[in-house]
Amino acid sequence: MPKMSSEAAVRSQRMTLHGPTMGTRWSASIDAGPAVELPVLRQDLAAAVEQVDAQMSPWKPHSDLVRLNRAPVDAWVPLSPEILEVLECALEVQRLSAGAFHPCVGALVDAWGFGAVRETPDAHAIRAARQSLPLAAHGCLELDKAAGHVRKHVPLQIDLCGIAKGYAVDRMADVLHQHGVQHALVALDGELRAVGPQASGIPWAVGLESPETGRRTVHSVIELEDLAVATSGDYRRYLEVGNQRLAHTMDARSGAPVNNAVASVTVLARTCMQADAWATALLVAGPDEGLAMAQRMGMDVFFLLRHARGLTEVGLGRFGNSADPFQCVDRANRNR
Incomplete structure (x- = not known):
């Protein structure tokens, strides 16, 4: 994609809109031109995520x-x-x-x-x-x-928490397109989607969290342009029962919280709904089955695996090809 001219970039103003939803917050970083009505845009973004919550909240x-x-x-x-x-x-x-x-x-x-x-x-x-x-x-x-x-056809209790937030991010991206916004990054928890590059033509820099309990630090950085990213892990929502820590993600096959060596898994996809669902699926599948599944389907994924000596990184697709300028993992952050 050609870079925006410096004159066009100057006409844009970086604005951040945000608000509460789904027990967390949504945000949108926007390089907005003078024609964008920010109060109306914020209202429409908030309405989009609230509609998803009203429809899909358990x-x-x-x-x-x-x-x-x-x-x-x-x-x-x-x-x-x-x-x-x-x-x-x-x-x-x-x-x-x-x-x-x-x-x-x-x-x-x-x-x-x-x-x-x-x-x-x-x-x-x-x-x-x-x-x-x-x-x-x-x-x-x-x-x-x-x-x-x-x-x-049988009694079921459906739960869409592993996909609904990603869909809400897609709905925010739709709202931005409807308002004529061509340069934005929208986020909801660990799900993000880039609408175009920044006004300067540079991709959006997105930090991937280090899977540490009780603190938020950046493990690495990727670049997004017209792509979505979602991360699932075992380190944010959990219960402590005795000496055991139970992650909130359920493995339907065992009938229990996920319990494997995957600390986190990050997925790139064209829609955030797909990225969100597959990040959940690969976290549950585990390091062996999940990596084989992702490789078989040609997915762009980044696993952080727990071992006794620390974390091991495994990247596939764009994450396994550092020469791809559309995605880069900032290894300097990892080797601090």
């Missing part, structure tokens, strides 16, 4: 997701096009990842103390959730996008 009692979870088996439930799009993607990633990503772990999330029901694990609830969880959501959940409705 904590809001009137969300589309909660309505679907409470609906009787075999009853068609009318849903918005947005949640249908996310459900379709979730089912596809579930299939392609052989169940490492599973959208029906809601009962497990609650049973282990990470949901809206309880704050500590409950052994009886865990056993019940394991017994009721289908190995594959395909065949158990039927989508009719043309008619705009969904039905369950």
Whole structure:
């Protein structure tokens, strides 16, 4: 992509918009031209993420997701096009990842103390959730996008926390395009998407967090231009039970929180919804299966693996090719 002229760059002003949502904050760094109405843009960005939260939150009692979870088996439930799009993607990633990503772990999330029901694990609830969880959501959940409705064929408790934030970032990117913004970086937690480069023509620099509990430090830096990135790890949300630390991400195959050598996994994709879902899937799949899966699918991923002597880095795709100017990992940050 050709760089913007210095004159055009001067006409742009760097602005940062932000606000609360989904228990965290959204933000948008924008190189805005004079025609962009910033108050209206901020309002539209906030509305976009709030709509996703209202539709897909497992904590809001009137969300589309909660309505679907409470609906009787075999009853068609009318849903918005947005949640249908996310459900379709979730089912596809579930299939392609052989169940490492599973959208029906809601009962497990609650049973282990990470949901809206309880704050500590409950052994009886865990056993019940394991017994009721289908190995594959395909065949158990039927989508009719043309008619705009969904039905369950068995009792299911769907959880979209591993994909909804990424989708919300995509919705923010859509809003920016609608406002004519060509240079921006939008973020929600560990999910980000670049709309074009910066006004100067330089890609956006994004820091990847070091997987350390209790502090936020930059491990390395990547460059984004018209790409999305998402990171999943075991170091932010967790429960401490005795001497054990339980990560919040569920492995549907074991019926328990993920427990493997992956400290974090970062995925690049064209949409943040895809990056978010696959970062979750590869974290659950683990170092061997996850790396094989990512390599087989030609994905751009960066694993940080825990070992007794520290962290080991494994990069595939753009992360494995330091000569690619579209992506660079700043190794100087790692060797401090």
